[in-house]
Amino acid sequence: MIDLAAKPLSIAAAGRAFRDGTLSPIALATHCLAQIHRYDGALHSVLLMTEERALEEAHRAETELAAGLDRGPLHGIPYGLKDIIDTAGIRTTCHSQRDIDRVPTADAEVAIRLREAGGVLLGKMATHEFAIGGPSFDLPFPPARNPWNPDHFTGGSSSGSGAAVAAGFMPLALGSDTGWSIRLPAAYCGLAGLKPTYGRVSRRGVAPLSYTLDHLGPLTWTVEDCALAMQVLAGFDADDPGSSRNAVPDYQETLDQGISGLKIGYLRQFHAVGCDRELIQGMDTAMAKLASLGAEIVEVTLPSMHRFQAAQQAILAAEGFSIHGPDLQSRPETYGRNAFERLSMGAFISGADYIDAQRAARELTTAVESVFETVDLIASAAVPTPAPRIEDVEVVPFRSQPPMTAPFNLTGHPALSFCCGYSDTGLPLSLQLVGRYFDEATVLRTGHAYELATSWRERRPVLSESKQAETVI
Amino acid sequence: MPLPETSLETEFETCLARHGIVIADERREVMFQAFLALRGLIAGNRDRLTPALEPAFIHSATREPA
Numbered sequence: 413m414i415d416l417a418a419k420p421l422s423i424a425a426a427g428r429a430f431r432d433g434t435l436s437p438i439a440l441a442t443h444c445l446a447q448i449h450r451y452d453g454a455l456h457s458v459l460l461m462t463e464e465r466a467l468e469e470a471h472r473a474e475t476e477l478a479a480g481l482d483r484g485p486l487h488g489i490p491y492g493l494k495d496i497i498d499t500a501g502i503r504t505t506c507h508s509q510r511d512i513d514r515v516p517t518a519d520a521e522v523a524i525r526l527r528e529a530g531g532v533l534l535g536k537m538a539t540h541e542f543a544i545g546g547p548s549f550d551l552p553f554p555p556a557r558n559p560w561n562p563d564h565f566t567g568g569s570s571s572g573s574g575a576a577v578a579a580g581f582m583p584l585a586l587g588s589d590t591g592w593s594i595r596l597p598a599a600y601c602g603l604a605g606l607k608p609t610y611g612r613v614s615r616r617g618v619a620p621l622s623y624t625l626d627h628l629g630p631l632t633w634t635v636e637d638c639a640l641a642m643q644v645l646a647g648f649d650a651d652d653p654g655s656s657r658n659a660v661p662d663y664q665e666t667l668d669q670g671i672s673g674l675k676i677g678y679l680r681q682f683h684a685v686g687c688d689r690e691l692i693q694g695m696d697t698a699m700a701k702l703a704s705l706g707a708e709i710v711e712v713t714l715p716s717m718h719r720f721q722a723a724q725q726a727i728l729a730a731e732g733f734s735i736h737g738p739d740l741q742s743r744p745e746t747y748g749r750n751a752f753e754r755l756s757m758g759a760f761i762s763g764a765d766y767i768d769a770q771r772a773a774r775e776l777t778t779a780v781e782s783v784f785e786t787v788d789l790i791a792s793a794a795v796p797t798p799a800p801r802i803e804d805v806e807v808v809p810f811r812s813q814p815p816m817t818a819p820f821n822l823t824g825h826p827a828l829s830f831c832c833g834y835s836d837t838g839l840p841l842s843l844q845l846v847g848r849y850f851d852e853a854t855v856l857r858t859g860h861a862y863e864l865a866t867s868w869r870e871r872r873p874v875l876s877e878s879k880q881a882e883t884v885i
Numbered sequence: 886m887p888l889p890e891t892s893l894e895t896e897f898e899t900c901l902a903r904h905g906i907v908i909a910d911e912r913r914e915v916m917f918q919a920f921l922a923l924r925g926l927i928a929g930n931r932d933r934l935t936p937a938l939e940p941a942f943i944h945s946a947t948r949e950p951a
Contacts, residue, residue, distance in 0.1 A: 719929060726927040733904075741905035753916060758918050759904040760897070761927075768930040810919035 416443040419872055420580025423489050423637040430475050430477055433744040437477070441532050442468035444490045448534065451875045454686075457556045457566075457575035459495050460503055461535040466490065472710045476530065476622050487530035487665075492585040494570050495536040496619040497541055497628075504838050506619050508553050510739065510746035515739050516660035520617025521649045522586060522628055529644040532878040533686065536651075538572025543588055543621045544732065545751025546571065547590055547802055557600060559873035560839050567596035569877055573631045574601040578873055584632050584641055588618060590625045591724055591818040592795075595829035595844060597631065599815075600799035602831040602840030602868075604635040604859060606642065607817070609850045610824030611656035613642075613647030622731040624652070625724065625821040634869055635830055637860035639663040642852060654732045658850045666853045671707030671861045674854070676845075677787035682816045688797040693840035695793060698832040698862065702791075712783050712790060720819035723837045725774060726761055726769035728820070733758020751858040773848030777823040788854055789880050790846040794829035798839035817844060830859045831868050893921065 414435040415419070417570045420442070421429065424828045429435035445463055452458050473488035474777060496506045498516035500523075505511045509590040519527065526533070538544030538556040546568050547555035556571040558564040559579040559745045570587025574597025577585050587594040589607040598605025613628045620626055630641035644661050682757075684691055703709050714720075727761060733740075736755045742751055781884055820827040827848050832843040847855035863869055896922050901908060908916050 570924075675929060719925075722926045722929050725923065726930060729923065739905060744907065749912075752913065753919070756906050756908070756916070757919060757923055759900045759906050765927055765930070769927065772930045808919065809916055811925050 416440065419634070421583060422584045422634050423485065423632065423640050423861055424634070426489060426583060427487070427640070431725050436533065437470040437473040438467070441466050441490050441534070443483060443656050444534055444582055446625070447579070450877055451579060452581065453559040453875060454562055454684055455557045455559060455575050456573040457538055457579065457581065458492065459505065459537040459553050459572065461508065462533050464504060466534050467529075467605065472703060473530050473532065476823070479799040482773075483528070483530035484510070484644065486526065486584070486644050488530045488532060489584060490536045490582045491526060491578055492573060492582050493523060494539050494573050494585070494587050494788040496588060497523055497586060498617040498749070499533070501538065502536065504536065505552070506542045507553055508541045508747065510743065516617070518617060519654065521614035521736060521868045522550035523617065523645075523834045525644050527718050537570070537576060537585055538609040540569035540571060541748050542619060542736065542755070543590060543593055546752050547805055547807065550747045550855055551748045557802070558799050559800070559875060560602065562876075564758065565805050567795075567799065567803045568598050570631060572607070574603060575597060577601070577603050577631050577633060579875055580872060583637060584630055587631050588621070589627045589817075589821065590621045590630060590728060591821050592815040594627070594629050594631060595794050595817040596815055596829060599794040599842035600840065602834075602842070603631050603633060604630045604638045604828065605818065606638045606828045606831040606852065606856070607628065608642065608646065608852055609656070609826045611654050612658075612850065612852065613645045613653050614647070614652040616649055616652045617745055619793045620735055622728050624730055627784070635672050635828065635856055635863050636667060638828065639667050639856045639860070656850070660851050663853055663856055665726050666857050667708065667860050669857060670706060670730070671702065671858050673709045673876050674789065674858065675787045676702060676707050676709050676789045676791050676858070677712030677783055678709050678713060679712055679790055679792035682717060682792045685813060686796045687793055690835045691752045691793060691797060691841050692801055694833040695791075695843055698843050699791060701865055702858065702862060703867055708856070710787060712787060714783060714819070715779050715841065717816065717819070720822055721814060723769045723772040724741045724814070724818045726765050727773065729758040731866070732767040733761065734760055750807050757810050759871065773822045779797055780825060784848050788848070789858060792844050792846070794842045794844035798835045798837070798841060804847045820846050825849060828855045830860050832862070832864070833868060834871065854884055893924075
């Protein structure tokens with residue numbers, strides 16, 4: 413039988429164990445819930461545990477698998493949902509006082525897909541308030557902490573999703589990404605986090621922040637697990653106006669095909685945005701590893717980060733204000749300070765500003781597309797540094813230098829951040845791979861090949877029960 | 886030509902008032918600096934656009950083709 417205490421299981425490993433009889437879904441769910449009870453007091457990754465439902469779903473999965481009914485790669489797999497994703501009958505707060513008592517009557521499309529795939533919902537995960545305000549200490553729940561060192565930031569806004577997967581509480585959690593919110597916590601917590609192509613995963617039933625920049629996607633321990641999750645999450649939804657009818661490929665089919673002959677454009681230009689020495693070294697070493705696996709590495713350039721940021725920030729501010737403006741006016745006291753101030757920045761964006769930003773976005777998208785005429789993938793830093801201390805995070809109304817992930821929300825290309833080593837202080841380093849539209853398969857294949865060729869996935873955070881987080885004000 | 890600080894302050898106050906956003910006095914300077922930073926960042930979105938970048942060549946009657 414599998415020794416769950418030895419180390420957390422990936423989705424792939426748990427799935428194999430379910431099917432060869434060395435592990436049961438009930439045993440895995442019970443273990444995951446116990447780990448949350450034991451360690452999450454220091455990490456604050458879970459806002460609400462759905463323990464009863466989890467055990468029911470695990471029991472159902474066990475019965476079905478035993479009877480030969482196999483719902484696929486997520487059958488019996490524990491997962492968490494960022495608390496901006498609606499769950500019927502289960503409180504969904506957006507980590508905000510404004511929605512503290514809100515209980516949706518319908519599931520989000522991704523929640524439906526995970527339920528029908530036989531997943532086991534463990535709980536609703538901490539987030540920055542409305543996926544924008546944080547890390548904050550003036551909200552109903554404290555901010556999540558980084559399992560690699562609880563004094564450090566998880567990244568956000570999918571902060572609880574990143575912390576919980578890194579801590580081994582669950583092998584899968586969903587996040588949203590409007591500029592960095594999947595890939596930043598994935599980078600800081602040493603995970604694989606995929607922002608799929610715009611329209612690849614439905615956003616119906618998820619609290620919006622920006623209609624044209626929002627994406628949903630998985631955070632997992634391995635890239636292979638991202639592929640398994642995408643098989644369930646991807647697909648057309650007629651009720652999401654941004655959803656695509658493009659056929660969903662079999663991500664597993666190509667995962668092990670290797671990367672020989674792939675051409676990867678290395679975007680060193682993004683290093684200029686204050687990149688940490690250790691991070692650059694880690695990325696250079698990762699690119700050398702990809703070359704040793706058969707990829708051809710070439711240097712590429714794009715328009716300046718500043719231009720991507722200008723367009724992305726204007727669109728985010730305007731669309732976020734379109735969504736939240738009435739509530740910022742009528743019940744401002746229900747927002748935490750940071751979310752209130754960041755969302756209020758939209759008051760300064762005129763109609764012309766918004767149109768200019770959308771036109772710039774089109775031009776910048778064309779520039780990225782022209783690079784993809786010569787390479788299969790673009791590789792860059794995802795963030796300039798390893799996770800900072802949470803007390804050093806600049807919680808300001810406007811961040812003029814967001815991470816290097818934001819350009820690909822503007823253009824809609826699929827982008828994956830994954831672990832490419834550790835700093836001298838033991839914090840994860842990360843790399844971002846960007847693919848052509850709807851070519852998540854090549855992005856995932858490359859990340860998977862890299863993970864198989866390195867040992868970074870062997871290392872796990874050491875959790876502590878005694879570490880107490882700061883008092884919530 | 887750069888706008889004088891007083892014009893920017895007026896724009897800041899007007900935008901907030903127009904949308905009914907009330908900023909606490911102790912946060913006003915922080916928000917004003919954020920407003921200036923945002924304004925500075927997004928200015929480039931407009932400045933770079935020329936008629937040559939507009940397929941229909943109708944971007945702006947006030948500018949010469951690039």
